[in-house]
Every structure is written in C-alpha cells, then in structure tokens.
Amino acid sequence: SSELxxxxxxSVALGQTVRITCQGDSLxxxxxxxxxxxxxxxxxxxxxxxxNRPSGIPDRFSGxxxxxxxSLTITGAQAEDEADYYCNSRDSSGNxxxxxxxxxxxxxx
Amino acid sequence: QVQLQESGPGLVKPSGxxxxxxxxxxxxxxxxxxxxxxxxxxxxxxxxxxxxxxxGSTNYNPSLKSRVTISVDKSKNQFSLKLSSVTxxxxxVYYCARATYYYDSYNWFDPWGQGTLVTVSx
Numbered sequence: 001s002s003e004l005x006x007x008x009x010x011s012v013a014l015g016q017t018v019r020i021t022c023q024g025d026s027l028x029x030x031x032x033x034x035x036x037x038x039x040x041x042x043x044x045x046x047x048x049x050x051x052n053r054p055s056g057i058p059d060r061f062s063g064x065x066x067x068x069x070x071s072l073t074i075t076g077a078q079a080e081d082e083a084d085y086y087c088n089s090r091d092s093s094g095n096x097x098x099x100x101x102x103x104x105x106x107x108x109x
Numbered sequence: 110q111v112q113l114q115e116s117g118p119g120l121v122k123p124s125g126x127x128x129x130x131x132x133x134x135x136x137x138x139x140x141x142x143x144x145x146x147x148x149x150x151x152x153x154x155x156x157x158x159x160x161x162x163x164x165g166s167t168n169y170n171p172s173l174k175s176r177v178t179i180s181v182d183k184s185k186n187q188f189s190l191k192l193s194s195v196t197x198x199x200x201x202v203y204y205c206a207r208a209t210y211y212y213d214s215y216n217w218f219d220p221w222g223q224g225t226l227v228t229v230s231x
Contacts, residue, residue: 033217035155042204042224043155048217086155090216096168098145098157098208098216 004032004087004101011107012077020072022087022101030090032070034063037084037103046085047072074106082108111136113205113222121199121229127192131205131222138186139163143208145218146179146190148201156201160208161188195229202226 004024012018022032031050035043045054047063060075070089074081085104091097117129131144138144146158159169161179169177178191192199203225206218 031215033215035218042221043218044221045217045219048219049211049215054219088155088157088216088218090214095171096160097170098160100147100155100157103154 004089004099006085006087006101006104008102009105009107011109012074013109014079015076017073017075018077018106020074020085020104020106022070022072022089023068024089024092024099024101025068026089026092026099027065027068027070029092031065032063032087032089034061034070034072035086035088036081037086038082043086077106077108079108082106111207111220113207113220115203115205115222115225117225117227119226119228121195121227122231123196123229125195125229127190127195127199127203127227127229129190129203129205129225129227130187131189132185132187133207134186138181138188139183143168143210143216144179144181144188145206145208147204147206147218147221149204149224150198150201158190158192158203197229200227200229 034047036046037043051063062073064071087101112134114132121127143160145160161167176193181188206221210216
C-alpha cells in the first residue's frame with residue numbers, strides 16, 4: 001500500500017505565492033494530481049501529470065515534483081483560492097490502487 | 110462535455126447494503142476511461158473505493174474489497190456501487206468520477222459528480 005502526506009493547514013497573504021506539498025513513496029514513480037474543494041462542493045481537478053491544467057483553471061496554478069514530493073504552487077493567491085486541496089497518486093505497490101492525501105486547508109489572509 | 114450524476118437512497122440501516130448508481134451523460138461509458146467511486150466522511154478527507162472499466166474489469170481499495178461490488182450497465186450508460194454490511198463509519202458523501210490513466214501510469218479524476226450523502230442509521 002502507499003500513503004500520501006499533506007500539511008493539514010497552510011495560509012498565504014492575498015497576492016502572495018504559496019506552495020502546498022504532498023509526500024509519499026509512490027510519487028517517485030507516478031505524478032500526483034491535485035484537486036480543489038470548496039465547502040459543500042465536489043472536488044475539481046486543477047493539475048494533473050507533470051504540470052497540466054484542465055481548461056478553465058487559471059495559470060496561477062502550477063505543479064512540480066522532486067523525489068518523493070509533489071507540489072502545487074499558487075502564484076498570486078486570490079481570495080477565491082481559499083479551499084481544501086487534495087493530491088492523489090497511483091499506489092506504488094504495483095497494483096492498480098489509488099491513494100489520496102489527507103488534504104490541506106488553504107486560508108487566504 | 111461528460112457529466113456524472115449519483116442517485117440512490119440517502120439513508121441505509123446498519124448491516125444493510127448501500128446501493129448507488131452513477132449516470133453518465135455527454136459521453137459513452139465505453140470510452141477508454143475507468144469509472145470510479147470515491148467517498149468523503151463528514152469533515153474528513155477523500156477515500157478511493159474502486160473503479161470499473163466498460164469490459165467489467167474492476168479494482169478495489171484493499172480495505173473495502175470484501176464488502177464492495179462495482180458493476181457497469183453499458184445499455185444504460187451507467188455504473189453502480191454496492192457496499193455491504195454497512196456501519197456508521199460508512200456514512201459519507203459518495204462521489205462518482207471518471208478516471209483517466211496516462212499509458213497505465215499516473216491517473217487523474219475528472220469530472221466528478223455532485224456527490225450524494227448516505228447516512229447509515231437505524
């Protein structure tokens with residue numbers, strides 16, 4: 001099996017840059033994908049693969065990876081970016097299983 | 110664009126079976142994607158339950174495998190979840206989502222259904 005670890009909470013001043021991280025052994029083999037979830041709403045995909053953004057996602061969102069750590073960076077955070085962020089990856093065991101990180105609550109000050 | 114919509118009972122008795130269906134519109138369930146169930150207990154994080162391909166192949170979360178069955182109905186363009194022997198710990202918002210895999214490598218979920226709250230209580 002595999003686990004993905006995220007910081008429970010992160011804060012950023014309006015207009016500043018913030019990085020949200022996700023750590024796990026499976027990230028040495030697979031890229032992470034990132035999701036934004038606002039209260040009462042379903043998660044929305046914001047980054048997938050090496051650094052791909054779905055249509056409609058602002059270019060202030062970007063992704064990167066190094067070793068066992070994947071990062072989601074928001075450059076110039078906006079008030080509407082306040083949300084929970086989750087990473088996911090394939091399980092590194094070789095089985096077709098999927099794991100999610102515990103989520104990071106982003107507060108925009 | 111593809112849209113997903115969950116449906117099913119919002120209340121299930123303990124020891125009973127939770128049954129949900131996800132209707133796929135705007136695209137074919139027979140496309141080269143996997144179709145997934147993901148849940149989120151109130152105030153907690155996301156948990157992957159499992160997935161199905163249109164051929165009927167499935168993969169399940171090892172922690173739930175003994176209680177989960179996911180099936181597909183290509184004629185209705187929908188797929189379903191059954192979770193047996195439920196307890197209060199299975200109370201959660203249940204989402205269906207389309208999973209895409211890049212050359213059997215990394216994956217992502219998009220789009221998601223709106224989610225449906227299932228409460229396990231007598």
